[in-house]
Amino acid sequence: MQLTRAERHQVKLRLGLSGASGFGKTYSALLLAFGITNDWSKIAIIDTENGSASLYSHLGDYNTLTLDEPFNPERYIEAIETCEKSAIDVIIIDSISHEWSGKGGCLELHEQLGGKFQDWARISPRHQAFIDKILHSSTHIITTVRRKVDYSMDADMNGKSKVIKHGTKEITREGFEYELTANFELINDKHLAKASKDRTGLFMDKPEFIINSATGKKLMEWCNKGISLDKIKEEIFKCETxxxxxxxxxxxxxxxxxxxxxxxxxxxxxxxxxxxxxxxxxxxxxxxxxxxxxxxxxx
Known part of the structure; x- marks a missing residue:
């Protein structure tokens, strides 16, 4: 155990895009990815949305990997590893919502075990392995997440129950966005976005904006500041003792x-x-x- 001086290191981006259906998650993710790598052939989409990833093939020659049900964590991990082995620079997972609430996803797996609280002890490690794969991947990763309207039943001043709308909620396990470099919420069908989480400081508390390739380029410039693994490799092979x-x-x-x-x-x-x-x-x-x-x- 020892103290070390904090140093800025180059990192791989972990980006999130969330929004309702039709708000432009896939399209925005593709533009972000191109801004990061500037090479369509180095981009891969893991497509869980019935082939929707191919709808934008006019943009460039990116790669697609179709992932059908069951949407268990292990199949997502296998898909990520397939992309990594193909020398891909940016992986788009479109979307991760199926891993949580889709056919064969974590919620269904939990119900199959009986749906008791203690049954999460068998499901949570599998979900965490999926999250860890995203966080430790050798590539940049962009995830898309569906959002749904969040309601609750509350009592009014007269004691009568009424439905209260609380905005929208991501369809994945709570807390996922805190693992990310930045998380962008698409707020309408005009593709306007706002940052709900931003470790870069480039977008937080800024006006709403439309995601494009320049957004990805700006993030990549931030990502490349600091010490790189390549530089350290050079130092290692220059050592003589x-x-x-x-x-x-x-x-x-x-x-x-x-x-x-x-x-x-x-x-x-x-x-x-x-x-x-x-x-x-x-x-x-x-x-x-x-x-x-x-x-x-x-x-």
């Missing part, structure tokens, strides 16, 4: 999980070099001793 590798490993604690295999690889390279030098010295040394001995006797 084991001690230098130890110091470098300690220097970037937040990257240790990713740099450990590279550190070990470089250590093996240095061990091989040192071993060859020792072996070479062992072969040459006896010859030098003989020559030195002859020279001494001649004198």
């Amino acid at each position: 084991i001690e230098a590798l130890k110091q470098l490993y300690a220097k970037y604690p937040s990257f240790q999980k990713k740099t450990h295999p590279l550190i070990m690889e470089r250590k093996e390279q240095l061990d091989d070099v040192n071993g060859q030098l020792i072996s070479s010295e062992q072969v040459v040394e006896p010859k030098e001793l003989i020559e030195n001995g002859n020279n001494s006797s001649e004198q």
